[in-house]
Amino acid sequence: MGDQPTEETEELDEAFEGEHRGAFGEFGGESSGFIDRAFRERIVLASVTLSGDNIEEAEASLDELARLVDTAGADPVARVQQNRLSPDRATYVGSGKAEEIRQISESLDADTVVFDNELSPAQQGNLEKILKRSALDRTAVILDIFAQNASSPEGKAQVELAQLRYRLPRLRRSGRTFSQQAGGIGTRGPGETQLEVDRRRLMRRITKLEGNLKQLRKNRATQSKSRKRTSNRAVAIVGYTNAGKSTLLNALTDAGVLVEDRLFATLDATTRRLALPGGEAVFLTDTVGFVRKLPHQLVEAFTSTLDVVVDADLLLHLVDSSDPDPSGSINAVRTVLKEIGADTVPEVFVFNKADLDPVAAQQLKAREPGSVVCSATTGEGLEDLLEVVGSHLRRLTRTVDLLIPFDRGDILAQVHREGEVVDETSGSQGWLIRARFEEASVGRLEEFIDPATKTSS
Numbered sequence: 339m340g341d342q343p344t345e346e347t348e349e350l351d352e353a354f355e356g357e358h359r360g361a362f363g364e365f366g367g368e369s370s371g372f373i374d375r376a377f378r379e380r381i382v383l384a385s386v387t388l389s390g391d392n393i394e395e396a397e398a399s400l401d402e403l404a405r406l407v408d409t410a411g412a413d414p415v416a417r418v419q420q421n422r423l424s425p426d427r428a429t430y431v432g433s434g435k436a437e438e439i440r441q442i443s444e445s446l447d448a449d450t451v452v453f454d455n456e457l458s459p460a461q462q463g464n465l466e467k468i469l470k471r472s473a474l475d476r477t478a479v480i481l482d483i484f485a486q487n488a489s490s491p492e493g494k495a496q497v498e499l500a501q502l503r504y505r506l507p508r509l510r511r512s513g514r515t516f517s518q519q520a521g522g523i524g525t526r527g528p529g530e531t532q533l534e535v536d537r538r539r540l541m542r543r544i545t546k547l548e549g550n551l552k553q554l555r556k557n558r559a560t561q562s563k564s565r566k567r568t569s570n571r572a573v574a575i576v577g578y579t580n581a582g583k584s585t586l587l588n589a590l591t592d593a594g595v596l597v598e599d600r601l602f603a604t605l606d607a608t609t610r611r612l613a614l615p616g617g618e619a620v621f622l623t624d625t626v627g628f629v630r631k632l633p634h635q636l637v638e639a640f641t642s643t644l645d646v647v648v649d650a651d652l653l654l655h656l657v658d659s660s661d662p663d664p665s666g667s668i669n670a671v672r673t674v675l676k677e678i679g680a681d682t683v684p685e686v687f688v689f690n691k692a693d694l695d696p697v698a699a700q701q702l703k704a705r706e707p708g709s710v711v712c713s714a715t716t717g718e719g720l721e722d723l724l725e726v727v728g729s730h731l732r733r734l735t736r737t738v739d740l741l742i743p744f745d746r747g748d749i750l751a752q753v754h755r756e757g758e759v760v761d762e763t764s765g766s767q768g769w770l771i772r773a774r775f776e777e778a779s780v781g782r783l784e785e786f787i788d789p790a791t792k793t794s795s
């Protein structure tokens with residue numbers, strides 16, 4: 339939990355201390371990514387639409403790639419699209435198209451070509467030979483942005499792990515291709531021996547990072563268990579990157595999380611306690627945003643951060659109402675939620691930035707029953723939002739009827755401690771109580787539940 343750093347996380351932070359020179363530790367250097375930021379690289383964007391792909395979705399994906407490239411610190415200068423039945427095994431795009439991309443790149447003096455599709459290491463290598471310049475894929479660009487934005491030791495470790503897993507199968511190629519990766523992989527001269535040395539170092543580093551992150555995850559699980567004992571519910575804000583998640587957490591609590599008009603400003607989870615209008619407290623968490631085709635290396639590496647989403651009782655799915663393609667962004671978020679196993683957590687849609695486009699916000703709300711419209715910056719709709727959160731969480735509890743013998747004052751006390759008593763009367767054999775409980779409490783009180791009147795709401 340990011341609420342307050344606990345002793346355990348501080349210890350782990352110390353364990354990571356000093357391991358990160360740049361975001362890539364011993365493999366890093368001044369520049370930590372695939373795109374050179376000493377100047378603004380000129381980038382040609384390329385995408386292949388396969389048969390069965392939705393053309394509009396492919397367009398939206400390419401728009402998103404342009405924003406990602408810009409965020410990574412480079413300028414998109416052209417777009418090339420191709421329709422194919424299936425990817426070319428050797429070069430992804432057809433060889434004629436690859437030649438066309440080379441000519442365009444030359445005429446525009448582009449430094450790099452970024453493909454919207456995931457390239458295999460071999461395809462990437464072959465393309466670079468044809469294009470005579472770096473060929474990157476979407477994954478490399480996203481990893482680059484994450485590397486720039488990682489600030490906590492854990493965030494850096496997670497990004498480094500994802501980067502190294504991406505690099506490992508690409509190690510074979512050496513020479514100019516990797517010369518931009520500032521850190522020397524492939525620049526220490528050719529030869530099998532050097533390659534083996536590099537690979538061993540890389541794998542050793544991966545194992546170390548995995549070990550550190552696993553330990554951190556274990557500590558998190560312990561903290562999460564102790565949180566559950568307090569019976570406070572956990573609510574996680576999820577959504578497309580830049581939807582306003584951090585702004586919302588700041589507006590509702592005094593979290594003071596960094597807010598920026600850029601993609602992936604937040605990488606670490608931050609949790610704050612929030613009192614709902616009914617008086618009950620919840621833990622509200624802001625975490626990393628999602629995009630289309632989020633690299634699986636990143637999703638895997640961020641499991642400890644994303645556990646908080648999987649374990650949440652309720653997700654606030656924040657959507658930017660002024661987004662030109664809200665459905666596409668919603669689907670992108672849902673895809674990641676499914677990948678991490680959080681698609682079964684109850685979800686409330688929150689259409690944010692209503693101040694920018696009130697009409698669109700209301701239209702979106704009308705489409706999604708039970709959703710809320712708000713503006714995290716003006717504060718409009720935030721009271722409604724809290725009401726909706728409260729009523730959702732109350733519905734997640736179960737109401738049960740109990741018969742407690744008069745000589746079990748201890749159980750009566752437990753009922754008042756753990757539950758919300760709706761009705762209390764005295765019968766001939768004991769107290770008759772109707773109360774709302776969390777599932778765990780229901781289990782502990784099993785022997786006092788009147789089965790005939792057992793209800794849930």
Ligand SMILES: Nc1nc2c(ncn2[C@@H]2O[C@H](COP(=O)(O)OP(=O)(O)OP(=O)(O)O)[C@@H](O)[C@H]2O)c(=O)[nH]1
Pocket residue numbers: 577578579580581582583584585586596597598599600601602603604605625626627628690691692693694712713714715716
């Ligand atoms: N007009 C308007 N702008 C908003 C609103 N909420 C957030 N923003 C702006 O949107 C931008 C992104 O806000 P963040 O809170 O950083 O978004 P995020 O979802 O946390 O983004 P990432 O952490 O990058 O995924 C900032 O410039 C905010 O000021 C809103 O309700 N209205």
Ligand SMILES: [Mg+2]
Pocket residue numbers: 583584585596597603604625
């Ligand atoms: Mg944020």
